Amino acid sequence: MAGPNSERRAAYRNCFSAEPILRKADSDFAAGRILPRFKRLALRKYPQGNMVPPHRHLDYEAVLLCSGAYRFRINGTEMELTPGEGILVNIGDQHEDWRGDGAKFIGFSFTLEAFPATNGIPALLAPGVSPQEQRFRIDLKEAEGLARKIYEEEQRQTAFSRLIQEAISLELFWRIIQGLPRESLSTGFLDNTADGSFRARLSRLFQDHIEEVLTLDDIAKQLGISRTSLTNKCNELFHMSPGKAFCRCKMERAGYLLVNTRLTVKEIAGRLGYASEFAFSRAFRREFNLSPAEWRRNYIY
Amino acid sequence: MAGPNSERRAAYRNCFSAEPILRKADSDFAAGRILPRFKRLALRKYPQGNMVPPHRHLDYEAVLLCSGAYRFRINGTEMELTPGEGILVNIGDQHEDWRGDGAKFIGFSFTLEAFPATNGIPALLAPGVSPQEQRFRIDLKEAEGLARKIYEEEQRQTAFSRLIQEAISLELFWRIIQGLPRESLSTGFLDNTADGSFRARLSRLFQDHIEEVLTLDDIAKQLGISRTSLTNKCNELFHMSPGKAFCRCKMERAGYLLVNTRLTVKEIAGRLGYASEFAFSRAFRREFNLSPAEWRRNYIY
Known part of the structure; x- marks a missing residue:
């Protein structure tokens, strides 16, 4: 029986061809050099659940709910996520969270860097974005696969494990950006990164x-x-x-x-x-x- | 029956904890900002096989053999790869290849960039490295998984597909570096990137x-x-x-x-x-x- 997996394998077999996927002109010109600098990356589990009192963020933080319940307040707006949804907390946001028993999260905080750093770094989010617009959706299986690889590389501890982890985190980062409403992103950020920009x-x-x-x-x-x-x-x-x-x-x-x-x-x-x-x-x-x-x-x- | 997959899943279940994987100090300080700039990325298949006459490389090129036969000559030294092995062609290398019928490759060419670009960019390979030392070994299943994701993202064509592809390529890049003999890498490159550097x-x-x-x-x-x-x-x-x-x-x-x-x-x-x-x-x-x-x-x- 031909399930989605065998279709996927067939598609992959066909993907080898004499033609390159990316050509010089494409990747040279289209590749933005706005990069996140990761501050902390965590796969968190709260067997007992807990709450975090109001605090202000000085970095961006992406929180993806993998399972369980997660309610929070951003700048006074109360929200709730279902597994596979995440929230991108903005720099300066007032944040307050309640995590249900057994809730599992992938979370990381980061700042943005631009290379070459010239006219400053654009804000990630559009000015005046509402907490609802900071919500993103991502393929949970894919995201958890990336988290697992980051974890496995942590066990391996080779000379380049840290950089492999960074690269995997970078993929997770762009998938999260991809999962945000486009209107939520600032013009400066889009101008530097998005296709169609x-x-x-x-x-x-x-x-x-x-x-x-x-x-x-x-x-x-x-x-x-x-x-x-x-x-x-x-x-x-x-x-x-x-x-x-x-x-x-x-x-x-x-x-x-x-x-x-x-x-x-x-x-x-x-x-x-x-x-x-x-x-x-x-x-x-x-x-x-x-x-x-x-x-x-x-x-x- | 508990196979390697179920062990892997169990290990992953345990990886969620209250402790972050990467902490601020770690990732801030350890993360090198030497990055490849990808020029071309290809998943190539040669049903008939072919040969490429001698040519000189002006970029680095990583060639990973996925299946079939691949013989080549670098700077006069003749070599052969088995699937799962690759060769990192150096800038300036004289290269000449024979690909067997049905050979499949993952290949990409790239240059290095350093951020902030200050004292120039270190060479990737140590001076005087021999063609034998340019050979790398990589988990083929993992590498093909990455190639498949790059290909899938090519079909998707969202506003951030290009950057997701770059991030996946970056993981592939560091896994290839990880698969090279450490002695093959230049001191300048190691000083900037490797753990233990x-x-x-x-x-x-x-x-x-x-x-x-x-x-x-x-x-x-x-x-x-x-x-x-x-x-x-x-x-x-x-x-x-x-x-x-x-x-x-x-x-x-x-x-x-x-x-x-x-x-x-x-x-x-x-x-x-x-x-x-x-x-x-x-x-x-x-x-x-x-x-x-x-x-x-x-x-x-």
């Missing part, structure tokens, strides 16, 4: 027009924002002007075409909207410190 | 002597290195002097004691080797912008 839309726009010459006006118009706001956001996110970012995109595509096709340098220049092979080669060398021909000779995937 | 030993030393006053000489002697080398390493890793790093450790412990015990501020000062409550409070405020009393009032875990 400014970062992702700009990246898609560049890919779609990679054979063309785009002016600042063209880009701003396509994204439906002003030139100033385009330039500001671009500087904030990529530390370069929109034009420079577009050029980098073209050069990454050029690097790919040089290695994976037999197109001549002149043809590649044409495909990337360069009128002259010379201008293209100059831009390429500025980006990679190699001429297109040197790149093709050296850099074969 | 300079970073970890310094952190342990601080924890063990947190009630004392340690001079630069004391610390250098305990670690068996010179004062200059201690200061240099500390600046390199933490961007502060050894004394400042020790002070930060004490203040983190102070923050913990204030919230989790009923010790007076004077008692906590004493426990951290401060002769005067005043000097302690001043150091505390310098670290957290709050007085110990304010911290205690506001910051309850």
